[in-house]
Amino acid sequence: MKITSTNIAKPTTIIWNQQEVVTGIYKTPTTNPIYLGKDIVKDDEVTDRKHHGGEFKACYLFSEKHYAYWKKLYPKLDWNWGMFGENLTVSDLDETQIQIGNIYKIGKALVQVTQPREPCFKFGIKFGSQQVLKQFIEHGFPGTYVRVLEEGLVKTGDTFNLIKEAKNSLTIHQFFNLLFSKEKNQEHLKTAMHIDAIPQRKRDKLKAFIN
Numbered sequence: 001m002k003i004t005s006t007n008i009a010k011p012t013t014i015i016w017n018q019q020e021v022v023t024g025i026y027k028t029p030t031t032n033p034i035y036l037g038k039d040i041v042k043d044d045e046v047t048d049r050k051h052h053g054g055e056f057k058a059c060y061l062f063s064e065k066h067y068a069y070w071k072k073l074y075p076k077l078d079w080n081w082g083m084f085g086e087n088l089t090v091s092d093l094d095e096t097q098i099q100i101g102n103i104y105k106i107g108k109a110l111v112q113v114t115q116p117r118e119p120c121f122k123f124g125i126k127f128g129s130q131q132v133l134k135q136f137i138e139h140g141f142p143g144t145y146v147r148v149l150e151e152g153l154v155k156t157g158d159t160f161n162l163i164k165e166a167k168n169s170l171t172i173h174q175f176f177n178l179l180f181s182k183e184k185n186q187e188h189l190k191t192a193m194h195i196d197a198i199p200q201r202k203r204d205k206l207k208a209f210i211n
Helices: 064-073 121-127 131-139 172-180 186-192 200-207
Strands: 002-009 012-016 019-023 027-030 034-036 059-063 088-091 103-106 109-116 144-150 152-154 160-164
Touching: 012 121, 059 064, 064 088, 064 131, 109 152, 109 172, 121 131, 172 186, 186 200
Parallel strands: 059 088
Antiparallel strands: 002 027, 002 088, 012 019, 034 152, 059 144, 103 109, 103 160, 109 144
């Protein structure tokens, strides 16, 4: 895996239910390295700290290879890297292979894979249709958040070096399906309970589905 683009956002005001809402989803590529901090990417807009940023969502990664699929569905949008609100657009990122808990060295930073992105209304506004939320879930390739174990600069062209592979874990793809499927895989549920890279509150919520 390699960084195709580093992306950050300025605060953007949108209208939702007749109210103004500030968002950082409108990210655009930057030619400069970006600094991955423990809770946030430096100089990036994160307004809603309840749902974005923090230890388990310090930086969001999305796969370059999924862009072609979405461009066909929404050809009239103004396409550029960062379209999905990701800080890092990554080549060859494969959610069916990446284990939650994997630790990678990228540039000067050390990161750990934590959880998939769950789409919200702001994503729908950016794409011009709330239908995109259902499409995003059904497609099943949501990218991933990481937590930053060691802060540092990363830049376009930096490669991901696997430092430690998680054991007895789930892939991002498996966990994303677990979150949204009506019939939840019991083995996956039990496995998720023991993955420290998944926030405890999310594990507690899933625990209710164990038979």
